[in-house]
Amino acid sequence: MRDVLTKVASFAYAGLIYGFIFLPVAVLVLFSFQDGRLPVPPFNGFSLQWYEAVFADRKLMAALANSFVVAIVSSLIACLLGFLAAYALARYKLPGSALQRGLLIAPMTVSYLIIALGLLTVLNTFGIKLSLWTVGIGHVVINLPLCFAIIYSSMGDHHINIERAARDLGANDFKVMALVTAPMLMPSILAAFFLSVTFSWDEFIIAFLLSRFDVTLPVEIWSLLRSGLNPKTNAIGSLVFLVSVAVLAVLELTLFGKTKKS
């Protein structure tokens, strides 16, 4: 009797937890198929009209492409810079290396709003016009600490002899990094890259404050929301969610599956 109670209680608990996490998403996705003008109950019937509307909306599609480009480019730059910084700090004796590590990771603790305001001031001072480039710069600032931390933590001392062997066989510093170090660390570099992509993809405050005419998807969705609730926002939200899930699935299948094996 007691066993049954515990079992029921734990199932109920698990159900509540998953409900709490996923109910909003489920509701969002459900009402993106709403046959009617309002994304609220009751559910009137199944329709794809709002997806049609999303794909027909030039501005939304442009924002989607912008988001994609900003996420990929800023993540590439953040990974490259993070890798170089990690390599330098893991392999060379640099002055104040503990302090330098701290400085590199510090932006993680600063709120996006503060970073955005700081960047805005700097950009204004230098007379740089706001664009997707400035959004990208902002995203590099927030993702670089993450990329650095992930890549640095995977640079073990056991790699030192392998790099030394490469150098002994005639490789210069660039070739050692490109042909030996980076491929050896590829699982963590890819993990850093994909995490960085998802963060950039979702990011709103920096993208909002540092862009002007061309905007990213979260900013476009926000301006849609200002004109009231609409199943179209549900449809685009579902699409964004689908992309994130796809990235995660790819990560899980290719990277984490691989590291478990070896």
Add this chain to the structure above:
Amino acid sequence: MTAPVSVHNATKIFGAFTALDDVSLDIEAGEFIVLLGPSGCGKTTLLSILGGFQSPTKGRVVIGGKDMTSVPPAKRPTTTMFQDYALFPHMKLRDNVGFGLRMRGMAKAERDEKALGFLDLVGLKTSADKKPHELSGGQRQRVALARALAVDPDVLLLDEPLGALDLKLRRQMQDELKAIQKRVGTTFVHVTHDQEEAMAIADRIVVMNQGRIEDFGPPADIYMRPRSVFSAGFMGEVNFIPGTVKHRVDASALVDTSVGDIALPLKSFTVGAPSPGQKVTLCIRPEHFRRAGEAEGPVVSLGDATITGSAFFGTHYRCHLKPSSAPDLSIVAHMPQSADVADGQILPLAVNLADIVALPAQSGRS
């Protein structure tokens, strides 16, 4: 290819620690040299200096007649085989072995063919498309050897390469290393702390201790005619009997010891001719003891001794003996496997004169 190596007065100091203390060494082209010593003796430091991974605080390194003291590893005609193999985990074996050739700008097809040749040399041709994690320790070892040899170095440096293998595999790899070295003719400099391994593979052994070279010569010389007390003790079990030189008579010297006066021929003094009054240490290997009457050639009797303990080792009995004339001395001797050995037994002990080595006594050094 192959080249001679010379080290002139190399000294390496890390802070307050002297890892290498004025070491000079001449290695001939095509030799298999083993640097032997306990951990911290400076053998790995010497190897790093030969490979260019460290530069000496003082002194010079000459390889193939050229001064290499400040030349970086990549520019030296040396390659190093690392203790942990240091294979590239993300590359197939053929790409691991071909890496050095790739760095030298060789085209893909050509270097693949050469890499296959070297994998064949170490018996792994059929595994060319595998990755290192699919191999056993001994196989990784072989790939590391093939990779280091593929760039055709003049000198191959081996940093305790067999340390991680189990005993049986280690013996097998020793034979293979020796055979491969004979085939390619490259000068090998091999670091180890295992004296059996050193004797099994070396043309000449360099015995090192506390940053200095204690002894240098072919394995049989080092074992039979050591030139330092440390070297005698490190190469295998040995009995040390202290004594004092009384006087010299023609071609021999009379040494006063606790087991009686022993007249030793001058060639027993491997380091130099003795002078009267000099303190010496006599070194006698356990297998050199004989029962008086069984020995051949000129022998010296050490008087009677009592067996205080014995154990059967297969090839011999290992016995602890207490000489009657010096009860506080404990001697380890090997008796033939067919011998009748019992505790408390009293034996007349003797040694072939030619088997005794006399070295100047050292105080404060082990």
